[in-house]
Amino acid sequence: MATRMDLDGRPIKPMTICMIGAGGFIGSHLCEKLMAETPHKVLALDVYSDKIKHLLEPDSRSWAGRIVFHRLNIKHDSRLEGLIKMADLTINLAAICTPADYNTRPLDTIYSNFIDALPVVKYCSENNKRLIHFSTCEVYGKTIGSFLPKDSPLRKDPAYYVLKEDTSPCIFGSIEKQRWSYACAKQLIERLIYAEGAENGLDFTIVRPFNWIGPRMDFIPGIDGPSEGVPRVLACLSNNLLRREPLKLVDGGESQRTFVYIMDAIEAVLLMIENPDRANGHIFNVGNPNNEVTVRQLAEMMTKVYAKVSGEPSLESPTIDVSSKEFYGEGYDDSDKRIPDMTIINRQLGWNPKTTLWDLLESTLTYQHRTYAEAIKKSMVKPIAS
Ligand SMILES: NC(=O)c1ccc[n+]([C@@H]2O[C@H](COP(=O)([O-])OP(=O)(O)OC[C@H]3O[C@@H](n4cnc5c(N)ncnc54)[C@H](O)[C@@H]3O)[C@@H](O)[C@H]2O)c1
Numbered sequence: 001m002a003t004r005m006d007l008d009g010r011p012i013k014p015m016t017i018c019m020i021g022a023g024g025f026i027g028s029h030l031c032e033k034l035m036a037e038t039p040h041k042v043l044a045l046d047v048y049s050d051k052i053k054h055l056l057e058p059d060s061r062s063w064a065g066r067i068v069f070h071r072l073n074i075k076h077d078s079r080l081e082g083l084i085k086m087a088d089l090t091i092n093l094a095a096i097c098t099p100a101d102y103n104t105r106p107l108d109t110i111y112s113n114f115i116d117a118l119p120v121v122k123y124c125s126e127n128n129k130r131l132i133h134f135s136t137c138e139v140y141g142k143t144i145g146s147f148l149p150k151d152s153p154l155r156k157d158p159a160y161y162v163l164k165e166d167t168s169p170c171i172f173g174s175i176e177k178q179r180w181s182y183a184c185a186k187q188l189i190e191r192l193i194y195a196e197g198a199e200n201g202l203d204f205t206i207v208r209p210f211n212w213i214g215p216r217m218d219f220i221p222g223i224d225g226p227s228e229g230v231p232r233v234l235a236c237l238s239n240n241l242l243r244r245e246p247l248k249l250v251d252g253g254e255s256q257r258t259f260v261y262i263m264d265a266i267e268a269v270l271l272m273i274e275n276p277d278r279a280n281g282h283i284f285n286v287g288n289p290n291n292e293v294t295v296r297q298l299a300e301m302m303t304k305v306y307a308k309v310s311g312e313p314s315l316e317s318p319t320i321d322v323s324s325k326e327f328y329g330e331g332y333d334d335s336d337k338r339i340p341d342m343t344i345i346n347r348q349l350g351w352n353p354k355t356t357l358w359d360l361l362e363s364t365l366t367y368q369h370r371t372y373a374e375a376i377k378k379s380m381v382k383p384i385a386s
Pocket residue numbers: 020021022023024025026027045046047048072073074075092093094095096097112116134135136137138208209210211212213218
């Protein structure tokens with residue numbers, strides 16, 4: 001493998017990365033990228049390994065031995081500090097991060113996103129190790145514009161909705177809207193990391209992902225996850241399409257999101273890993289401001305794309321409205337609109353997303369169809385009564 005150069009033309013030394021939550025959606029893509037394109041080693045920590053098992057098989061692959069899986073729960077495992085000490089860099093991805101959990105399991109959500117992350121920050125700070133911590137775009141909460149009168153022309157002014165790392169406020173709902181337990185826990189761990197940087201010199205980078213989507217995201221209920229489980233929107237709507245049932249739109253599907261392809265987003269993370277001088281001390285939005293849709297538009301586009309990749313005609317009534325109370329239960333609330341400002345990541349790392357929403361849905365739904373269509377068909381065949 002040719003020596004890799006950083007953005008300032010210096011050779012990049014191979015490093016060891018302690019990746020916590022390596023078995024999840026983002027972790028699996030990051031591990032794949034690191035194995036295929038870099039000489040770095042990965043200590044992969046997670047309670048699950050299904051999504052990276054293809055990388056762990058002892059075969060003749062060129063990366064054999066560069067990735068080692070450690071099955072552990074960071075809540076209670078004394079191996080954690082030793083593994084952080086063995087590495088040059090720690091990346092913490094571990095979290096409960098599906099909205100269906102925020103209002104129904106608020107304690108688990110707060111513990112996972114704040115309390116369980118504390119030792120990771122502490123061990124990095126005490127051992128002078130660099131930390132890349134995964135936060136979320138949800139720390140911005142709602143836009144300022146959402147509080148303006150519906151007909152206010154200011155709602156169209158980007159100053160009232162574009163989310164900027166160093167100037168936008170974090171606006172959450174009231175305490176009984178437990179949806180915000182996740183965002184609030186993430187905000188507090190960001191503040192703690194920032195303070196460790198300011199007071200104790202911790203080298204940190206904070207990533208705020210804006211709806212990264214792609215293959216291996218979450219699970220399909222009843223196939224590789226619980227039948228009653230509610231994953232994030234991509235998997236929910238994929239599940240509906242695979243089962244040929246109407247796609248459920250929560251509260252009319254009016255909320256807006258920007259979706260970025262996981263493959264584009266992983267490029268940004270690799271730039272952070274390999275350019276510490278440009279990434280340390282920064283908080284980065286990572287998203288695609290050009291891929292904005294309402295959830296209703298997302299559902300309509302997914303319906304069209306799925307018909308194309310599966311060859312099956314769409315349903316006559318492809319969507320159905322459902323209230324948030326019915327879908328998520330008491331205490332749900334929502335972010336109205338999420339457009340990332342890209343100035344800082346552009347300036348520091350020269351990163352820009354490339355993939356359009358149509359293209360990323362086409363490759364992702366091709367994967368969903370190939371991976372799940374047969375299993376769904378089998379599961380839907382009713383057993384014959386004897
Ligand atoms: N995917 C997105 O669009 C998105 C958006 C915003 C923020 N994020 C953040 O990025 C990170 C990764 O997200 P993801 O989409 O890959 O989620 P994911 O749920 O697929 O991955 C998280 C992984 O962490 C592991 N984990 C959780 N608790 C653990 C513990 N106590 N010990 C060991 N492992 C544990 C889980 O088993 C899982 O494999 C999270 O911090 C999330 O909040 C993701």
